[in-house]
Amino acid sequence: MTITVFCEGNHPAGQELLYKARCMAPEARITALHEDRDPEKYFRCGADTALFLGETEDDCAQGSRIAEALGQQAPDIVLFPATVRGRFLSAWAAAKLHTGLTADCTDLSMTENGLLLQTRPAYGGGLMASILCPERRPQMASVRPGVFPLPGADIRPANAQAQIASCAFPETLMQLMDVVPTDNPCPLQQAKVIVAGGKGVGGKEGFTLLFELARLLGGAVGATRSAVDAGWIPYAHQIGQTGVTVRPTLYLAFGISGMIQHLAGMRGAQYAVAVNTDRNAPIFRAADYGIVAPWRETAAYMIRFIKERKGIQ
Numbered sequence: 377m378t379i380t381v382f383c384e385g386n387h388p389a390g391q392e393l394l395y396k397a398r399c400m401a402p403e404a405r406i407t408a409l410h411e412d413r414d415p416e417k418y419f420r421c422g423a424d425t426a427l428f429l430g431e432t433e434d435d436c437a438q439g440s441r442i443a444e445a446l447g448q449q450a451p452d453i454v455l456f457p458a459t460v461r462g463r464f465l466s467a468w469a470a471a472k473l474h475t476g477l478t479a480d481c482t483d484l485s486m487t488e489n490g491l492l493l494q495t496r497p498a499y500g501g502g503l504m505a506s507i508l509c510p511e512r513r514p515q516m517a518s519v520r521p522g523v524f525p526l527p528g529a530d531i532r533p534a535n536a537q538a539q540i541a542s543c544a545f546p547e548t549l550m551q552l553m554d555v556v557p558t559d560n561p562c563p564l565q566q567a568k569v570i571v572a573g574g575k576g577v578g579g580k581e582g583f584t585l586l587f588e589l590a591r592l593l594g595g596a597v598g599a600t601r602s603a604v605d606a607g608w609i610p611y612a613h614q615i616g617q618t619g620v621t622v623r624p625t626l627y628l629a630f631g632i633s634g635m636i637q638h639l640a641g642m643r644g645a646q647y648a649v650a651v652n653t654d655r656n657a658p659i660f661r662a663a664d665y666g667i668v669a670p671w672r673e674t675a676a677y678m679i680r681f682i683k684e685r686k687g688i689q
């Protein structure tokens with residue numbers, strides 16, 4: 377028996393559902409499909425696996441990613457919190473997976489033959505309906521937050537594991553991540569992948585992390601004039617009006633605001649991904665994918681992800 381619980385943002389409802397899943401199916405393998413970066417709290421509520429999906433502001437895209445992750449995992453049961461967003465995402469994912477969904481449950485239990493018995497009010501609360509989904513998989517339900525308690529103690533299973541969902545990044549990024557890591561960086565203007573840093577990277581030491589990411593991607597490191605002027609990286613790496621012009625397949629911009637003089641040098645990139653803490657930064661208008669997040673955590677996350685995918689220690 378496998379159960380996946382979608383854990384929305386920082387909302388505690390996902391933890392309530394994990395604990396409920398553990399209580400009603402003690403032997404089940406339980407996965408927390410989560411959006412935030414703290415797997416520990418899901419382990420404490422009984423999750424064997426915390427599968428990081430990442431968050432996006434586009435709920436349609438997130439619904440599709442949830443469906444993709446569930447399609448790969450093929451769990452028997454999927455539980456969602458019936459928050460406003462959880463209702464939308466659960467309905468989207470159920471439609472994508474061609475399965476049923478019992479929305480807004482007030483109780484859950486297991487039948488003797490291992491089916492999920494879903495209880496919810498019907499006819500304006502005049503009766504309680506007991507619903508089974510005997511044929512389609514996964515069996516899906518959303519449950520109102522606060523219906524089930526949080527565990528009183530830490531019930532972390534042995535061998536709890538944190539993983540990253542393969543659909544946590546766009547497909548093109550995934551394909552590019554399959555390139556072979558190299559210790560011989562290719563010249564900036566010939567690189568298929570460029571990992572570029574700006575003033576937001578905060579110093580010379582920040583570029584060390586970007587060089588590591590570029591190495592894993594078989595790419596080169598670029599920089600803005602501000603980073604070059606600050607002495608964090610030599611001029612040969614400067615991209616833009618008074619630097620070089622590049623045309624990579626993938627341009628990863630970390631802590632770069634996106635001033636016109638910089639954009640002049642990277643507009644030819646096939647795909648640009650911008651990582652910036654300021655959601656109004658002009659770089660997002662030039663990017664195909666935007667990640668509103670601190671650059672360091674994002675770069676470190678990508679490094680971990682690529683290493684895991686390529687089996688590098």
Ligand SMILES: Cc1cc2nc3c(=O)[nH]c(=O)nc-3n(C[C@H](O)[C@H](O)[C@H](O)COP(=O)(O)OP(=O)(O)OC[C@H]3O[C@@H](n4cnc5c(N)ncnc54)[C@H](O)[C@@H]3O)c2cc1C
Binds near residue numbers: 573574576603634
């Ligand atoms: C004649 C002329 C020629 C120029 N030529 C070039 C050129 O060739 N190339 C070039 O790049 N510039 C050039 N410039 C400079 C250009 O105008 C900008 O000043 C420069 O590109 C800005 O660099 P930046 O994005 O690194 O810094 P900033 O504009 O200071 O942006 C830093 C960004 O980092 C973000 N940030 C901060 N902390 C974090 C964090 N922890 N995580 C994620 N994001 C964070 C901030 O939100 C901000 O958007 C030229 C300017 C002139 C006048």
